[in-house]
Amino acid sequence: MNRKIDIILPAITLLAILAALAGAFLLAPTEKTMGDVQRIFYFHLASAAAAFASFTCVLISSIAFILRRETVWDNIATSAAEVGVLFTTFVLITGPLWARPVWGQWWVWDPRLTTTLILWFLYTGYLVLRQTIPGYRGAMAGAVFAILAYVDVPVVYFSVSLWRGIHPQVLGGGGGLDPGMVPPLLISVIAFLLLSAVLIQERLNLANAMDRVDRIAVALEDVEQ
Amino acid sequence: MNDLTYLFIAFAVMWTGILGYLIRLAGLRRQLEERIDRFEERIIVRDLEDA
Numbered sequence: 422m423n424r425k426i427d428i429i430l431p432a433i434t435l436l437a438i439l440a441a442l443a444g445a446f447l448l449a450p451t452e453k454t455m456g457d458v459q460r461i462f463y464f465h466l467a468s469a470a471a472a473f474a475s476f477t478c479v480l481i482s483s484i485a486f487i488l489r490r491e492t493v494w495d496n497i498a499t500s501a502a503e504v505g506v507l508f509t510t511f512v513l514i515t516g517p518l519w520a521r522p523v524w525g526q527w528w529v530w531d532p533r534l535t536t537t538l539i540l541w542f543l544y545t546g547y548l549v550l551r552q553t554i555p556g557y558r559g560a561m562a563g564a565v566f567a568i569l570a571y572v573d574v575p576v577v578y579f580s581v582s583l584w585r586g587i588h589p590q591v592l593g594g595g596g597g598l599d600p601g602m603v604p605p606l607l608i609s610v611i612a613f614l615l616l617s618a619v620l621i622q623e624r625l626n627l628a629n630a631m632d633r634v635d636r637i638a639v640a641l642e643d644v645e646q
Numbered sequence: 647m648n649d650l651t652y653l654f655i656a657f658a659v660m661w662t663g664i665l666g667y668l669i670r671l672a673g674l675r676r677q678l679e680e681r682i683d684r685f686e687e688r689i690i691v692r693d694l695e696d697a
Contacts, residue, residue, distance in 0.1 A: 458649035461656045507667055511660050518656040522649055620667065627674050634681050641685060
């Protein structure tokens with residue numbers, strides 16, 4: 422557990438988070454019509470990026486689990502799903518906090534918002550599934566479910582262009598982002614991606630250690646009988 | 647509520663969430679350490695019985 426990555430990655434992440442905070446609060450210009458509340462954007466979008474990256478990690482590890490049948494891939498998938506749900510929760514909380522003063526409503530059934538809520542339910546469902554069905558059967562069922570659930574990730578991303586809602590399209594849609602907002606946004610996205618990697622790494626270390634302890638428990642019982 | 651209040655709440659919710667998740671991981675780590683301690687006790691008792 423004392424590998425270099427377990428020390429270096431959190432240290433770099435901490436520096437990146439401090440840079441992101443400085444970027445969002447000091448470097449980024451104040452938006453003309455929305456004012457300071459627009460600074461939520463730097464955490465809102467970065468959380469979404471971290472959630473998407475985590476769910477992509479769930480997809481890759483679930484495919485790897487089905488192909489290789491090794492527990493470590495299931496551990497990576499469940500760890501990444503937990504972190505993905507955490508960041509999706511942030512998206513779903515920070516979004517309404519930004520929407521209320523700007524749109525005048527906490528929530529609208531806009532395609533982007535609705536598909537993001539579905540995404541949260543899908544991966545929360547995945548975690549419930551993994552908790553309720555233990556062992557290999559649960560891991561296999563979880564892997565299949567995770568692969569199917571990932572379909573919603575591109576749907577969330579393209580929902581703004583597929584169905585016209587009121588949610589703005591910031592990336593790839595000519596969203597009119599002020600050039601001064603781009604560097605703080607990039608720093609924030611990098612910081613949140615690093616943060617998600619650190620949290621997944623920590624959760625994975627624990628999950629692997631729990632598996633080792635379970636194996637020792639079985640071996641010890643065999644010896645005692 | 648003014649703009650800064652919304653910004654503060656969003657900021658506070660996020661970092662409280664991350665702190666909460668870190669506390670959860672610390673809790674899981676403590677459970678794991680307690681299990682390892684119990685195994686060590688069982689191994690010591692067994693070694694004493696064997697001796």
